[in-house]
Amino acid sequence: DVKVTQSSRYLVKRTGEKVFLECVQDMDHENMFWYRQDPGLGLRLIYFSYDVKMKEKGDIPEGYSVSREKKERFSLILESASTNQTSMYLCAALRGAISGANVLTFGAGSRLTVL
Amino acid sequence: RKEVEQDPGPFNVPEGATVAFNCTYSNSASQSFFWYRQDCRKEPKLLMSVYSSGNEDGRFTAQLNRASQYISLLIRDSKLSDSATYLCVVTRRRDYSGAGSYQLTFGKGTKLSVIP
Numbered sequence: 060d061v062k063v064t065q066s067s068r069y070l071v072k073r074t075g076e077k078v079f080l081e082c083v084q085d086m087d088h089e090n091m092f093w094y095r096q097d098p099g100l101g102l103r104l105i106y107f108s109y110d111v112k113m114k115e116k117g118d119i120p121e122g123y124s125v126s127r128e129k130k131e132r133f134s135l136i137l138e139s140a141s142t143n144q145t146s147m148y149l150c151a152a153l154r155g156a157i158s159g160a161n162v163l164t165f166g167a168g169s170r171l172t173v174l
Numbered sequence: 175r176k177e178v179e180q181d182p183g184p185f186n187v188p189e190g191a192t193v194a195f196n197c198t199y200s201n202s203a204s205q206s207f208f209w210y211r212q213d214c215r216k217e218p219k220l221l222m223s224v225y226s227s228g229n230e231d232g233r234f235t236a237q238l239n240r241a242s243q244y245i246s247l248l249i250r251d252s253k254l255s256d257s258a259t260y261l262c263v264v265t266r267r268r269d270y271s272g273a274g275s276y277q278l279t280f281g282k283g284t285k286l287s288v289i290p
Contacts (some may be wrong), residue, residue, distance in 0.1 A: 092278075102218070102261070103284035149217055160206065163263070163278065165217035
């Protein structure tokens with residue numbers, strides 16, 4: 060099974076700080092995703108990437124950027140953190156086309172608090 | 175109409191009960207369907223895929239009704255350990271072609287509490 064590792068489980072940052080959230084997967088999957096999850100709003104897609112150096116905006120990309128320099132690593136960047144970016148951030152990986160055999164696997168999540 | 179909607183919950187059921195969740199989707203082009211389980215403060219994990227003919231895994235049964243555009247999850251003989259939030263996931267291809275061009279949409283989840 061693929062393992063998706065998010066480097067930081069809990070972070071506390073101040074407004075205006077630059078924040079890096081790192082995600083690494085160990086199974087050479089093409090597709091990687093960043094979501095945020097908030098009570099009452101569910102999971103919302105921020106960005107996804109389907110190959111090295113390729114990225115696509117999700118539903119809520121504003122205030123975020125991403126980087127995928129290597130296949131196994133997908134980074135989420137908050138250039139200037141704001142309090143409304145306090146959330147649980149979940150990274151996920153997927154091999155090929157999604158199907159009953161290929162499913163989305165999540166990391167353990169990074170809980171970010173912006174003060 | 176939202177693309178994916180789930181029963182609002184929460185569902186509080188006694189041990190041993192049978193409980194069913196529904197999830198409706200609005201886009202008839204949706205292709206693949208899944209149920210994920212999320213424990214408190216943990217990541218979502220795949221519970222089961224949903225196949226057109228319906229499928230069963232132990233106490234869990236998933237069904238798809240394409241005509242009415244919903245999927246369902248039935249849990250029989252509920253256990254305390256079934257307490258979690260259940261998320262439905264619906265996928266379809268995006269409007270452009272290319273690798274990774276799938277839209278995955280999550281429901282907001284239904285919280286289940288199984289009570290002793």
